[in-house]
Amino acid sequence: MNESASHTVIRFEDLIAWQKARLLVKEVYALFKDSRDFGFKDQICRASVSVMNNLAEGFEKRTTPEWRNYLFISKASCGEVRSMLYVALDLGYVQKSEFESLKNQCEEVSKIISGLIKSL
DSSP: OEEETTEEOSSGGGOHHHHHHHHHHHHHHHHHTTOSOHHHHHHHHHHHHHHHHHHHHHHHHOOHHHHHHHHHHHHHHHHHHHHHHHHHHHTTSSOHHHHHHHHHHHHHHHHHHHHHHHHO
16 A cells, blocks of 8 residues: 555555644644543544544555545544534634644645545
């Protein structure tokens, strides 16, 4: 599996999408670590982890149909994180700048995943 002509992918850790999703998880957890809204915090954290883990799990399946399916799940989880960020903004859990930064990261990961889907 090649992510691009210049980036040979041997392990899921080599996927740029996975690397960026890992950073997204780290930032989501850091931003909401002190949140007292435990239901919200649990949901956005689980959704962010889902982006990263579905990339890894799908890659390890080693079949194109399963890989594609997991990519769609990962992309959907990315959308869920973005949606939850709007909730966080609307409820005053995050500043506009924090919202924009994480939303942009989500959009970047989503675009990379879309590229992977198109390459299959």
